[in-house]
Amino acid sequence: MQQLLPMAICFVLEKPTRYAISRLCFFFNAICAKTVDVFKLDKLAEDVVVTLCLPEKYFPHSFFDIMVHLVVHLIREVHLCGPVYFRWMYPFERYMKVLKGYVQNCTHPKGCIAEWYIVEEAVEFCTQHLSDVSTIGVPSSQKSFEAIIRLHNKLS
Structure with a gap:
């Protein structure tokens, strides 16, 4: 400004x-x-x-x-x-916006944030661990989306 x-x-x-x-x-x-x-x-x-x-x-x-x-x-x-x-507090405020986006249930926001943070960390670990593995017929963007859904269903 x-x-x-x-x-x-x-x-x-x-x-x-x-x-x-x-x-x-x-x-x-x-x-x-x-x-x-x-x-x-x-x-x-x-x-x-x-x-x-x-x-x-x-x-x-x-x-x-x-x-x-x-x-x-x-x-x-x-x-x-x-x-x-x-x-400056701008990076922290931006990250708080990301965390607020994890809230699905307004009665238990801390639980939602913790759950989605664990899912995000697990997906990040899996993508780093399986980075050299290639799948046949599945685009990489769809593969990561399916991994997120599977991990979320396991944790729920």
Whole structure:
């Protein structure tokens, strides 16, 4: 979003408003980079204070709450913990979506997740164990689908 937002607002907003939002996007782009220059963080900390003052001219005061203020403290977090991408929760959230897809019975979601996880692990083991075996007349995609069905029926 920090790369696309300045382009998206290019022709929509006035120049001062666009400048304020773009500076904020560039700040987030700098702290979310794969490599962060420690020597530039102090300058970035000074710039973010000025950057957060710019939107106060163009947006209503009800827009600014404590969450906007917390942006100032992100530089300290980068100093203490390193680059931001080390602490991103996106991979875990994506995997939680996969686990939620395993739930078939809403009264026992943990059991469903455990059952389907075991099935998935068993199928993965079988496909690795039988990777060099070739069957005659059965396409590989159908073979794996049938293996999943058989394993699920055995576990049920």
